Amino acid sequence: MTALLEIAGLRAGYQESIVLEDISLQVQIGEVVALLGANGAGKTTTMRVITGLIAALGGTIAFDGEDLSRLRAERRVDVGIALCPEGRQVFPNMSVMENLLLGSFCRHARARRAATLELVQELFPRLTERSAQKAGLMSGGEQQMLAIGRALMACPRLLLLDEPSLGLSPRMVQLVFGAVAKIAEAGISILVVEQNAQAAFSVARRGYVLAGGRVAAAGTIAELARSGQVEQAFIGTDFFKREGAACSKSGA
Amino acid sequence: MSMLLQCLVDSILLGGLYSLMAVGLSLGFGVTRIINFAYGEFIMLGAYGAFFCSSLAGIDPLIALPAVAIGVALFAAIVFEFSLRRVLRAPAINQILLLFGVGLVIQNLAAILWTGDARSVETPYSLTAREFGDINVPDGRIVTFLVATVLIAALLWWLHRTELGRAIRAVAQNRDAAVLMGINVMRMYLLSFMLNAALGAATGAMASFLLTVTPFMGFPMLIKSFAIVVLGGLGSIPGTLAGAFLLAFAETAVAYYVPDGIGWAEGVAFAVLLGVLIFRPRGILGQAVEVA
Numbered sequence: 001m002t003a004l005l006e007i008a009g010l011r012a013g014y015q016e017s018i019v020l021e022d023i024s025l026q027v028q029i030g031e032v033v034a035l036l037g038a039n040g041a042g043k044t045t046t047m048r049v050i051t052g053l054i055a056a057l058g059g060t061i062a063f064d065g066e067d068l069s070r071l072r073a074e075r076r077v078d079v080g081i082a083l084c085p086e087g088r089q090v091f092p093n094m095s096v097m098e099n100l101l102l103g104s105f106c107r108h109a110r111a112r113r114a115a116t117l118e119l120v121q122e123l124f125p126r127l128t129e130r131s132a133q134k135a136g137l138m139s140g141g142e143q144q145m146l147a148i149g150r151a152l153m154a155c156p157r158l159l160l161l162d163e164p165s166l167g168l169s170p171r172m173v174q175l176v177f178g179a180v181a182k183i184a185e186a187g188i189s190i191l192v193v194e195q196n197a198q199a200a201f202s203v204a205r206r207g208y209v210l211a212g213g214r215v216a217a218a219g220t221i222a223e224l225a226r227s228g229q230v231e232q233a234f235i236g237t238d239f240f241k242r243e244g245a246a247c248s249k250s251g252a
Numbered sequence: 253m254s255m256l257l258q259c260l261v262d263s264i265l266l267g268g269l270y271s272l273m274a275v276g277l278s279l280g281f282g283v284t285r286i287i288n289f290a291y292g293e294f295i296m297l298g299a300y301g302a303f304f305c306s307s308l309a310g311i312d313p314l315i316a317l318p319a320v321a322i323g324v325a326l327f328a329a330i331v332f333e334f335s336l337r338r339v340l341r342a343p344a345i346n347q348i349l350l351l352f353g354v355g356l357v358i359q360n361l362a363a364i365l366w367t368g369d370a371r372s373v374e375t376p377y378s379l380t381a382r383e384f385g386d387i388n389v390p391d392g393r394i395v396t397f398l399v400a401t402v403l404i405a406a407l408l409w410w411l412h413r414t415e416l417g418r419a420i421r422a423v424a425q426n427r428d429a430a431v432l433m434g435i436n437v438m439r440m441y442l443l444s445f446m447l448n449a450a451l452g453a454a455t456g457a458m459a460s461f462l463l464t465v466t467p468f469m470g471f472p473m474l475i476k477s478f479a480i481v482v483l484g485g486l487g488s489i490p491g492t493l494a495g496a497f498l499l500a501f502a503e504t505a506v507a508y509y510v511p512d513g514i515g516w517a518e519g520v521a522f523a524v525l526l527g528v529l530i531f532r533p534r535g536i537l538g539q540a541v542e543v544a
Contacts, residue, residue, distance in 0.1 A: 051431075051432060052431075053428060053431060053432075072436075073431045073432075074431050074433075074434045074435055074436050074437070075434070077432065077433065077434035078434060082432070083432050085428070085429065085432065089426055089428065089429040089432075090426075090429070091421070091422050091425045091426055091429065092425060092426075093421075093425055094418075094421065094422070094425065098418060101418065102418055102419070102422050102430075102433045102435075103433060105415065105418075105419060105422075105433045105434050105435055106433070106434035109434075110415075150433075151432075154433070154434065
């Protein structure tokens, strides 16, 4: 397998605080990779650096073998990277349809707009029903579907999902991750950030655990679940007792 | 009774022009989050453009309007590239002072180049009027109302039905998300600033046959536009339209019903501005800062 996304020694942060000290990770073509870690570990920052919303201070990011550092944020969509951001960030005063159309603003996606729209609406029938609804007035779950759908409209080769389960009911989490599994089956590579390890483990094959801006552990989901590294990264919560039990069940 | 009716008709006709004027300021603010304090000067340039087309070449201001709007928009692009671009991330006060300064420079250049003389444009429709019963309606006002309506309708169509229009609204609603869609935000800032100038210039071209044209005509227009936008809620286009008609009505009513009201009418915008800021800072339709 060739690496679609290859990050090596990445350093990044905001003004005077370095958030990412040294991040190295890879996503292979067709692979689903989970990015785990406690709040403030640097997961969202990693996503923002990959999309170019914030600049890297050091290290390299290569996409499909090409250095991304010279590519401005809005041009990275053109090469095939789409981010479904934390907190969904839909355009609140626009209709669901307008949000989706904006997803395919970039040229290569615009050419295939009608076909992609059909696929997205098949994946999330709810979006077809709500087509004329103002995005800001929808429930959190519906907005999440819209945000994922909007990212898919860009015809990405790599889909970045930042906490798709945030603030959703368990049923909705299931629904959203069901869709993520289907997207993966379609061959789109996915890097997913999650606090909900159980949900992430349901779709990912490999994972990285971040702590303090570094990669604390990496490996297959089964290895991570066994080693207790995930537990360590989330230390201070009783999180893993619940999640861990669930993982070993589903991982078996 | 007929005075009330006359007052209403006058306010509606004036409100159309005010809408066009204020929508330009509102759109620019909605996208870039910068209030264009040189906006009045773009209106003034539009008025001079129409005046020169008319006096030098005999071209009607309405025929000249598209070319004048495009010309002023190109000038605004230069202003953007050489000054505004550098303060996009700066504190609001820097942006306001910069644009205010740009406005002063344009104003004084105009006074040097074209003198401070008051000019006016005469058109076949600027001196005629129609009677409907007791109501007297000047043709020039009807023309400006119709042109303003068409331009606003075209703008709204463009904003809602085209790729670029959608992109510009996306930037207004969520800048980072717009970047993620592959939208070049800087280009949208530039485009919205040019649109802002074009709408100002269109307003000026029409003001050329309603008002006297001087290098200093812009400032009161800026204050009025600003009062309307604040009244309607910053960045909300429906709010801006409502604000435009409210200000037009308030001014007209003062002119009709207050003794010596014509002189006072010009001050209504200031009173409105003060009142809104004290009693309802969000504007009538706006949320704290909500957009298009």
